[in-house]
Amino acid sequence: MVESDMEKPLLGVGNAKHASSYDLSCGDTVGILGTGDFSRSLAIRLLHSGFKVVIGSRNPRRSSGLFPEEVEVVLQEEAVKRVELLFVAMFRDHYSTLSKFSEELSGKVLVDVSNNLETNLHRQSNAEYLASLFPKCHVVKGFNVVSAWALQSGPKDGNKQVLICSNSPEAKNHVVSIARRMGFIPVDMGALCSAGEIENIPLRLLPLWKIPVILTICLFTFFYCYNFVRGVLHPYLVENKNEFYKMPVKVVNTSIPCVSYVLLSLVYLPGILAAFYQLHYGTKYRRFPDWLDEWLRLRKQIGLASFYCASLHAVYSLCLPMRRSARFQILNDAVKQVKLNVSSSWQEEEVWRMEIYVSLGIMALCALSLLAITSLPSIGNSLNWREFRFIQSKLGFVALIIATLHTLTFGWKRAFDRTHYKFYLPPTYTLTLLLPFIIILAKLVLFLPCVNLSLMRIRRGWEKGQCVTFSHVQELSETSSNV
């Protein structure tokens, strides 16, 4: 029985079981049901990839003007009869209108390319719904992650990956080869039950950025309010000085570096927590708690947010001497100095503090910018794991140390000066130093030979209270651990 089943043409494509016939049959004809934007773009791209395209329309005469001449636009019933593989480029709500063709469609391949307007709108994914309507068809989900625009702009631009799933391996394979001929990189996602997941992908809205962005906004709001109280409200209430003009630039520029600095330390904290977690439990086979796993995954985004804030801080700082207020202050100071008859106001210590602090700030920004550049997918992909780790982990930590020195030099002796504690509130830079100090200390502890050795052993598979000669050490734990 199986034999005879193998004999009969499967998928309607001649002798599929011999051969890459899919690849070979360059004149393949594929059908598209529907005449919307996506249908049009798909038709054009298929044409350019060497396929013959037949469009099934309810009103061929009207629709044919929308397609290139080489495309045949016929009635749906005709398309359904003539072609063995059909893209269903229609809304889910109208799938049922195809039921009248269920006879003719039997045994054919239907490719569901649809998207939803909202995540998890329906209990069943569109593709599974289509499969339930046409149980005799081979339903394949795919191409929904590609936009009409990306289809039309040709293989040079746009996302190249097409996620494909189906319960029929042969049908899936056919669609995979079509995707490949169109210049996409098909990714096999297994059975049709993955369709729901695939349909949700185009509806994502930067999920990895949600927490880092909220975190950044919260930190900024906190530091801004704090600095507003210290820098604007305090002078107004206590000394009756109007310094509200500092709100748009000065207060922002005192808050942003704090945000950047805290975010940078939050990039390195989870790795340290993970190391101590592993040391404590004496194994790497124990799953991290979910929040730590999530945090480890978000390090790249948090790091980029930190770099973004650091760049902003740089731009704001560079703008300082450009402002009118700076100009007026210099003029007034000059007049004051003339009146006091001071020939030189040079303060060697202040000069040194500023030179060093500016210099360290530039260096920290430089180091961070290298991190940001290697975070670009196209650069990151050209690095191997060792190179990536060297830059992200070593250079990143160097950036944290330089930023700490930058903060310390900025603070100088003022951190211990009581006049700088307005309303008993310490300056923000002293607040932000706490976390990085803990991290640097923890790193030093982890670098102690005994601790380091023990950690290395654990990461290669050793477990506490276990005979070493025996077990998991022998199994591969790549140097490429992601902690």
Next chain:
Amino acid sequence: MVESDMEKPLLGVGNAKHASSYDLSCGDTVGILGTGDFSRSLAIRLLHSGFKVVIGSRNPRRSSGLFPEEVEVVLQEEAVKRVELLFVAMFRDHYSTLSKFSEELSGKVLVDVSNNLETNLHRQSNAEYLASLFPKCHVVKGFNVVSAWALQSGPKDGNKQVLICSNSPEAKNHVVSIARRMGFIPVDMGALCSAGEIENIPLRLLPLWKIPVILTICLFTFFYCYNFVRGVLHPYLVENKNEFYKMPVKVVNTSIPCVSYVLLSLVYLPGILAAFYQLHYGTKYRRFPDWLDEWLRLRKQIGLASFYCASLHAVYSLCLPMRRSARFQILNDAVKQVKLNVSSSWQEEEVWRMEIYVSLGIMALCALSLLAITSLPSIGNSLNWREFRFIQSKLGFVALIIATLHTLTFGWKRAFDRTHYKFYLPPTYTLTLLLPFIIILAKLVLFLPCVNLSLMRIRRGWEKGQCVTFSHVQELSETSSNV
């Protein structure tokens, strides 16, 4: 024993030994006719991908030194006889010298890898010319988009896409599998008639950038001349003041932001025109006029040009306090203030204007820089359509609004001050406000519920004067429209 072993399913996968024989025959031998740079690079890359390479040369003894040892360099006649697939790495002018081998070549595959020196130099593409010379050969066009350098630098670098076309599906498929084994992403471009198109690709010179660059240059020239007249010529002629020193920096820095601002509004104008076009005709099935289509396609480039100008404006502005002229002015002002015995020259309004305006400028630049970053292919490709639209459309419009506020704060009350109308010419920032104002107004109109609803309906397929229940609404109009 070995025989019987071969009989039984190898790798557990049915009849593996008959399979994908192209891919499998790892010892494939391919030939190359010609011994130039491209030939050498091709040979090296083929070797590294596991092929045996035979070079056909007119003078094997001389040429063999140019190739790695593993490559066999033989006489052309011998190569032609021994190998079934030959890369023709020769100039078009010399194709005819191969005619003497037409007997031996019959039935074999010739891969034309040639490029021309100019677009449309010949009536017939090189590959079609080759096919006309050897009608019994299977001619395939391909690999011409890859440079000798990219071939040699290995699969890690360089463009990965290879466009391939041929009239023989089998021959094309063979070349496709060779390209894939070499680590390229082959793209099937259909029949040999596409060869002309493929041959023109390496001759393109940034075609999408032509209009945006010309536009930028024209706008800059206009604004520069305008500002030169107002800022340099007017003081010289009317007040007899020599302010020619402003030409290299100051006048440039008044002109560039105008260019940037106008370009940014030109990014959002075509989308609005398209929306009104669709509203007016009550359908999305009517093609936009060509100029609008072209304009819509160039938005990314225009946007990047705008960002580039905005960055330039930032750098120029930051350089202002560094200049000697700024220093001399402060010094002279200080001296003047002392002479007038003014202890404070502080002008609260001026201070506020500048602080807000600097702050807004930084914000606009930040928003634009996010747009520019997501325009990088590697970032853009990792976003889905919804994310891309969110950043490019929403964030871009926010940038336009912030830029408008930046311009308004810069102008402040001076826009209505008659002394600022030199030669009756208004300041440039008032000129540039016109377009963005129209766009913001139009956007507001489009956001009105009634208009918005009608537009949404049209974009889902609805047409004016048509029964809704009946037709095209049911066909898929992706949320991913590109307007």
Next chain:
Amino acid sequence: MVESDMEKPLLGVGNAKHASSYDLSCGDTVGILGTGDFSRSLAIRLLHSGFKVVIGSRNPRRSSGLFPEEVEVVLQEEAVKRVELLFVAMFRDHYSTLSKFSEELSGKVLVDVSNNLETNLHRQSNAEYLASLFPKCHVVKGFNVVSAWALQSGPKDGNKQVLICSNSPEAKNHVVSIARRMGFIPVDMGALCSAGEIENIPLRLLPLWKIPVILTICLFTFFYCYNFVRGVLHPYLVENKNEFYKMPVKVVNTSIPCVSYVLLSLVYLPGILAAFYQLHYGTKYRRFPDWLDEWLRLRKQIGLASFYCASLHAVYSLCLPMRRSARFQILNDAVKQVKLNVSSSWQEEEVWRMEIYVSLGIMALCALSLLAITSLPSIGNSLNWREFRFIQSKLGFVALIIATLHTLTFGWKRAFDRTHYKFYLPPTYTLTLLLPFIIILAKLVLFLPCVNLSLMRIRRGWEKGQCVTFSHVQELSETSSNV
């Protein structure tokens, strides 16, 4: 006739018409020996790509908790028996523990995914060692360039290329198709003897950056010391002025532009040397000396180092007016001016010098930034060779010329002023001008019609002392030469 034609091997490659059976058998089961991080990530990715996965463990009960439910974790002996293709995710040291299964493994495919901790640690590559232990198995090397993290993060992120080699074409092909289904881009690297090379790839540490980074550091150290002597030590020793405060910013900012400028000229020098080399020997078929080849290959990295220094120079310069020292100097100058009763200190020439020099600096940075952007892999890959050359070669040379003008304007007349020769040492900018001047002169010589023509002829294949009608001119020398 057609039939018999189909019978005979087409394209010289066996029996193409049966095939791709690997791709079709979508329900493939694969095994993994080992339960480390890599094993876990591999299992998850294989599952997501539609494979059934069987893990062979020494202690299935313990390990099964580490894997998703759908994965079967069994004893090693069982896995070895049941599956035909096994990933060996173990350390090299433990390969020998598998010897007891050598009977069951016979004829099966073993995929070696291991990495070493150091380059060339062992005489024999891991894969070759495995093959020597199991001579009856088909050993394939692959997947070692992929990290556990990249495997798990799915096909969207991470490096997509997987280098594969094996002595068994069938086994290699099977692994190639598995890699492709997982969304990777497999690259065939030929026979198993390439395994050593493949195993060294993940151990590389930015090999192309070593020389440029060392070069940059050496140049910086030299210029820094030189400028320290001239700018700090000389005033201290000769005029007894304490200007040590200049060390962190001022001296750095005099040294970095020199580094950037010298590096930029070192990008264009090797191309010119290569051209003169070809002109001298009258052929392009003579290999360049190794150092020149290496230098040509490193141009991109040297150029990026130059851009990085140029950006640093820009940031340092922009920070100058922000420093306390600048403020104190202005204040003191103002007081001095008041005392001397000078109403205007305006120096027209100084003002012009600075305006022009700032303007040229910005332009040079702009040009360099375009070069840097097109060096990003994702941008560079979207350009054809002509576009890439236009930007990198033409625009780069324009940047060199602007940088030269920038340097000349900075120097102005001071270059010839004896008071600027401290300790008989000329200012650094005069030193750095030497190399670019030579390059610009050489470029002019190469642009002379006679020289240019001769060079063009050589690059198309012509050779000195040879009859032109006869030989290599006919062979393709792509316009895409890499010099």
